[in-house]
Amino acid sequence: xxxxxxxxxxxxxxxxxxxxxxxxxxxxxxxxxxxxxxxxxxxxxxxxxxxxxxxxxxxxxxxxxxxxxxxxxxxxxxxxxxxxxxxxxxxxxxxxxxxxxxxxxxxxxxxxxxxxxxxxxxxxxxxxxxxxxxxxxxxxxxxxxxxxxxxxxxxxxxxxxxxxxxxxxxxxxxxxxxxxxxxxxxxxxxxxxxxxxxxxxxxxxxxxxxxxxxxxxxxxxxxxxxxxxxxxxxxxxxxxxxxxxxxxxxxxxxxxxxxxxxxxxxxxxxxxxxxxxxxxxxxxxxxxxxxxx
Numbered sequence: 001x002x003x004x005x006x007x008x009x010x011x012x013x014x015x016x017x018x019x020x021x022x023x024x025x026x027x028x029x030x031x032x033x034x035x036x037x038x039x040x041x042x043x044x045x046x047x048x049x050x051x052x053x054x055x056x057x058x059x060x061x062x063x064x065x066x067x068x069x070x071x072x073x074x075x076x077x078x079x080x081x082x083x084x085x086x087x088x089x090x091x092x093x094x095x096x097x098x099x100x101x102x103x104x105x106x107x108x109x110x111x112x113x114x115x116x117x118x119x120x121x122x123x124x125x126x127x128x129x130x131x132x133x134x135x136x137x138x139x140x141x142x143x144x145x146x147x148x149x150x151x152x153x154x155x156x157x158x159x160x161x162x163x164x165x166x167x168x169x170x171x172x173x174x175x176x177x178x179x180x181x182x183x184x185x186x187x188x189x190x191x192x193x194x195x196x197x198x199x200x201x202x203x204x205x206x207x208x209x210x211x212x213x214x215x216x217x218x219x220x221x222x223x224x225x226x227x228x229x230x231x232x233x234x235x236x237x238x239x240x241x242x243x244x245x246x247x248x249x250x251x252x253x254x255x256x257x258x259x260x261x262x263x264x265x266x267x268x269x270x271x272x273x274x275x276x277x278x279x280x281x282x283x284x285x286x287x288x289x290x291x292x293x
Contacts, residue, residue, distance in 0.1 A: 006132075006133060006134065006135050007060045007061055007133060007134045007135070007264075008057065008058065008059045008060050008061065008134075008135055008137060009059065009060070009061040009062070009063070009129055009130075009134050009135070009136045009137070009264070009267060010053065010054070010057060010059035010061070010062045010063075010137050010139060011062075011063055011064075011065060011122050011125055011126060011136060011137070011138050011139070012050065012053070012062065012063070012064045012065065012108075012139045013065060013118055013119075013122060013138065013139060013140035013141070013142060013145070014046070014064040014065060014066045014099060014103065014110070014118070015065075015066055015067045015118050016118070016140050016141045016142055016158075017046050017049045017050070017139070017141075017158075018042050018043075018046050018092075018095065018096070018099055019042070019088075019092075020045075020049070020141055020158065021041070021042045021043070021044070021045030021046045021048075021049060022041060022042035022045070022089065022091075022092045022095070024045055024162075025041040025042070025044070025045050026041060026089070026091070031091050032044055034282075034283060034284045035284070038094060038095075038098070038283075039091040039092070039094055039095055040095065040098075040283050040284070040285075041091070042092055042095045043095050043098060043099065043102055043283060044283070044285060044288075046099065046102070047102065047285065047288060048162070048288070049158070049162075050103075050106070051288075051291060052162070052163050053139050053156070053165075054269070056163070056165065057137060057139075057156065059137065059269060060268065060269060061134075061264060061267040061268050061269060062106075062108045062267055062269045063108065063109045063110075063111060063125060063262060063267045064103050064108055064109065064110045064111070065111055065112065065118040065119075065121040065122045065125070066099070066100070066110060066111070066112040066118055066121075067112060067117055067118045068112040068113060068114045068115075068116075069114060070082070071115070072115055072116055072117050072120075073115055073116065073255075074117075074251050077247065077250060077251060078199075078247060078251055080198055080200075081197065081198055081199070081251060082197055082198050083198055084195070084198045085198075098283075101279070102279060102283070105275050105276050105278070105279035106271050106275075106276060107269075107270065107271055107272060107275070108267075108269070109262055109266050109267055111125070111260055111262055113258050113259060113260060116255060116258045119142065119144055119145060119254050120254055120255040120256075120258045121258055121260060122138055122140075122145060122148070122254075123145070123148050123254035123255065123256045123258075124255070124256050124257065124258040124260050125260060125262060126138060126148050126153050127148070127153075127256050128260075129264055130150065130152035130153045131152060132152075134152070134264070135152055135153075135154070136152060136153045136154070137153075137154050137155075137156050137167075138153065138154070138155045138156065139156045139158070140155065140156070140157065140158065141157065141158045143157070143177075143185075144185070144189075144252070144254065145254070146168065146173065146176075146177060146182060146185050147182045147183065147185040147186050147252075147253075147254060148182065148254060149168070149169070149170045149173060149182045150170055150182065151170055153170075154167055154168060154169050154170075155167070155168045156168075170182070173185075178211050179211070179214065180218075183219075184214055184218070184219075185252075186249055186252050186253050187214055187218075187219050187220050187249065188207075188210050188211070188214060189201070189248065189249070189252035190220050190245050190246065190248045190249030190250075190252055191205050191209075191210040191213060191214070191220065191223075191245060191248075192205050192206055192207055192209070192210040193205075193248055194252065197251070197252075199248045199251050199252060200241075200244050200247075200248055201244070201245065201248045202237060202238055202241045202244065202245050202248075203237060203241060204233075204234070204237055205234075205237070205238075209234070213230070216229070217229075220245060220246065220249055223238065224238070224242065227239065271292070273292050276292050277289055277292065280292075
């Protein structure tokens, strides 16, 4: 039995929360602005999400991951990656830059690396610090992070509705996603693709077919090593799009070797009320100040 207390590191997928916050408020016409005209609705809702997660999960350490521009190494592999996504709403764009300032007011490190996605930063940090002494919790709305699960890493999925979370552990994967291991999350996406990221996968292979193939052959390599066991048109389609399947798997794989500089001690959560109040004054978040009285 362990004698010492395990640290809890919360890694926040900040871009996911910011986008979620924007659309959660803007659909009701709540496009908040300061007296100077700065749009703040996404920042306001992001702050509420962050504060609720801190209250709910009581982390000892926190770090926030962000994207640094649209272009990443995946666009070099496949120029059409995420090309189906339109430009962010004009009211949201100016809130991107202020986000880092807001997080800094909480004395929480903000990490983004040009050429990599926030998921890559999250994965690198999670695998770097997860241990007997540190349990990592990833706060996100993105199911891609389920490939990071292990005995020391859990994913907190934000569900519809404020404060509605689903904490997914390694042992929950078969029930939640129908796969045996985190690695099969990547294999699954390689086979069926992902329309939200414009990852092509194999035409005509959907979730049911992909799960059936992985149930029989475990991996994409296993599928192709035993391709003669696949019947009819599906066999021909898999052979025709083999390169695309392997490319899709590569695009879906979170990079765990991002050059990040972050000391765990820097992530220890200890806030300065005056600093937070000053930021809230700037953003005119007066209703939130009472939560840090």
